[in-house]
Amino acid sequence: MGRFFSTVIPWATLFWLFFRHHLWRENDVYLLAGDEVVVSKSGKQTYGVDRFFSSLASKPINGLSFFVLSFFNIDRRTIL
Numbered sequence: 001m002g003r004f005f006s007t008v009i010p011w012a013t014l015f016w017l018f019f020r021h022h023l024w025r026e027n028d029v030y031l032l033a034g035d036e037v038v039v040s041k042s043g044k045q046t047y048g049v050d051r052f053f054s055s056l057a058s059k060p061i062n063g064l065s066f067f068v069l070s071f072f073n074i075d076r077r078t079i080l
């Protein structure tokens with residue numbers, strides 16, 4: 001199982017092919033939206049811990065930042 005840890009997976013291409021094959025409808029309208037979330041985290045041993053601006057605290061805090069993209073089908077009013 002350890003041999004798979006060094007395998008590079010082209011996630012963007014994989015997700016795009018899945019979308020085109022299983023979800024795409026030619027006449028529908030789609031919208032791509034992004035959102036960033038900052039989660040507070042103490043300690044210095046966690047990979048990725050840095051100072052990020054938190055709108056809830058109104059100042060930079062130690063934590064992790066996650067950015068998520070969501071794909072919406074406007075015509076069917078669903079999140080893909």
